[in-house]
Amino acid sequence: MVLTNTADVxxxxxxxxxxxLLIAGAAGMIVxxxxxxxxxxxxxxxxxxxxxxxxxxxxxCLALGMVHQLSGGGWGVVIRRxxxxxTRVLPxxxxxxxxxxxxxxxxxxxxxxxxxxxxxxxxxKHLYLNTPFFLVRAAIYFxxxxxxxxxxxxxxxxxxxxxxxxxxxxxxxxxAVGLLGYGLTITFASFDWLMSLEPHWFSTIYGVxxxxxxxxxxxxxxxxxxxWLSRRPPLDRIIVAAHFHDLGNLMLAFIMLxxxxxxxxxxxxxxxxxxxxxxxxxxxxxxxxxxxxxxxxLFHFVVPFLLxxxxxxxxxxxxxxxxxxxxxxxxxxxxxxxxxxxxHQTGVSVSWLxxxxxxxxxxxxxxxxxxxxxGRAILPVHDPGFDEALGRIIEKAKERPxxxx
Amino acid sequence: xxxxxxxxxxxxxxxxxxxxxxxxxxxxEAGYRRMDAYSPFPIEELHEAIGAHHTxxxxxxxxxxxxxxxxxxxxxxxASTIAYPINVAGKPLNSWPAFIPVTFECTILxxxxxxxxxxxxxxxxxxxYHPVFNVPRFALASRNRFFLCIEAKDPQFDLESTRxxxxxxxxxxxxxxxx
Numbered sequence: 001m002v003l004t005n006t007a008d009v010x011x012x013x014x015x016x017x018x019x020x021l022l023i024a025g026a027a028g029m030i031v032x033x034x035x036x037x038x039x040x041x042x043x044x045x046x047x048x049x050x051x052x053x054x055x056x057x058x059x060x061c062l063a064l065g066m067v068h069q070l071s072g073g074g075w076g077v078v079i080r081r082x083x084x085x086x087t088r089v090l091p092x093x094x095x096x097x098x099x100x101x102x103x104x105x106x107x108x109x110x111x112x113x114x115x116x117x118x119x120x121x122x123x124x125k126h127l128y129l130n131t132p133f134f135l136v137r138a139a140i141y142f143x144x145x146x147x148x149x150x151x152x153x154x155x156x157x158x159x160x161x162x163x164x165x166x167x168x169x170x171x172x173x174x175x176a177v178g179l180l181g182y183g184l185t186i187t188f189a190s191f192d193w194l195m196s197l198e199p200h201w202f203s204t205i206y207g208v209x210x211x212x213x214x215x216x217x218x219x220x221x222x223x224x225x226x227x228w229l230s231r232r233p234p235l236d237r238i239i240v241a242a243h244f245h246d247l248g249n250l251m252l253a254f255i256m257l258x259x260x261x262x263x264x265x266x267x268x269x270x271x272x273x274x275x276x277x278x279x280x281x282x283x284x285x286x287x288x289x290x291x292x293x294x295x296x297x298l299f300h301f302v303v304p305f306l307l308x309x310x311x312x313x314x315x316x317x318x319x320x321x322x323x324x325x326x327x328x329x330x331x332x333x334x335x336x337x338x339x340x341x342x343x344h345q346t347g348v349s350v351s352w353l354x355x356x357x358x359x360x361x362x363x364x365x366x367x368x369x370x371x372x373x374x375g376r377a378i379l380p381v382h383d384p385g386f387d388e389a390l391g392r393i394i395e396k397a398k399e400r401p402x403x404x405x
Numbered sequence: 406x407x408x409x410x411x412x413x414x415x416x417x418x419x420x421x422x423x424x425x426x427x428x429x430x431x432x433x434e435a436g437y438r439r440m441d442a443y444s445p446f447p448i449e450e451l452h453e454a455i456g457a458h459h460t461x462x463x464x465x466x467x468x469x470x471x472x473x474x475x476x477x478x479x480x481x482x483x484a485s486t487i488a489y490p491i492n493v494a495g496k497p498l499n500s501w502p503a504f505i506p507v508t509f510e511c512t513i514l515x516x517x518x519x520x521x522x523x524x525x526x527x528x529x530x531x532x533x534y535h536p537v538f539n540v541p542r543f544a545l546a547s548r549n550r551f552f553l554c555i556e557a558k559d560p561q562f563d564l565e566s567t568r569x570x571x572x573x574x575x576x577x578x579x580x581x582x583x584x
Binding site: 263266267270271273309311 | 459463503506
């Protein structure tokens, strides 16, 4: 088996999965269109949640890929191609932002000028929170993300046929600038799209909270994909327990990061006890939403934290895939906690759209992901860290990619 | 068996890490359990090759962490509700969110200390004397040579047959280690 073959040749069943996932996703979206006509605000609220989850996976992969360009390390070489494929879903995600742009008048109360006219705080914020500027900012974010994705993927493709180390250096330089750009854009994007749902409230840690969440969602999806790849040729003898161990440790770090950010936000607002800041927590903690918060503490932190402390848990494909899947569900619940209470302030309200939309958007995302994965070699054989990360394993498996050199 | 009590074990010297790992594998397959390998730098596979079981260190660190966590929280709880109950900003005396950062730091502190001290204790360090030092060439273990020592404590150990077994593994030299 030659590792430079495209994934399409190496794993022929991918095409079938892509078709089935895209059909299932499209069917789910058509069914949920009924929701758009019956209860448009609920549809947009659930759509925003589903969109932020899968955009988070895409951007989280973009950021992890850039981190790996700068840090190097064996953990990233085997997931480089899934990361690349995930970032190439971004153009599709850019299109899928349109429903939010069209529906912003139902989602964001600051778009209602009558309401702003009677609210002094919102009048002051109007300089930033107004419809044209909101759309211009969104265009800038997508421009930055798509530019980074385009160049990183183009150079990575050239690197497949040309072992010249200049491509690796170029990708490294762009990643350094790109991470800075990602940090700034995602901070403002999370302020615009999520925090401004409650326009009076503000939290400066919100951007990094979303950033940590995106890294976690991306890692969870990457681990599930890697486990799937490790169960069939050509990667079944190349992906070893040590890879899952590294990614499991990273996931543990992101779990702790999320808990640290979330708790810091709570601690600071709780200590200050200022009316403008505590409103966000009041209608979450003094209503039925409190149960969702406790669920998050347990299943977004305590349980995965304890499970991921175990070495065996991280090294076994069978167990790590369950933890990763659970974390992905917890990510959805976290976004539900950030978004839904703004629309249902009196108590928990779960709509069928909160389930159907994330699942169908996820099917579309995965379908596009597989479509992008198929077109390239499954491992970046000319990556400068390739031999260090995989040389010994490939020698043992007697599958040295001879044709690559 | 006919082992003299003054023998600590038999030491085989290898020139490269690969031979050491393969020798350790074969010795483990031959049934030897009480052995140790010495190398100038860490070799990942060696750990498994000599059949090293999981250490108890993670458990020690976990217990240390839990002690730090409970101790750190208890200290703050005792200070602010029992010993010096002061009303700050109308918040309850047991304002647990404010205790979390210190509790967390104490957890990490005690867990890290138990990791270092536990590692030293489990390794039997500090150890100023070890019988393998009786072999003059062993000094090379910190430079460019790789050693495998099958210890006399091993139930299968027999001076003659163990020596002969090690000779079959293509060592540079096999030496008997005096205790």
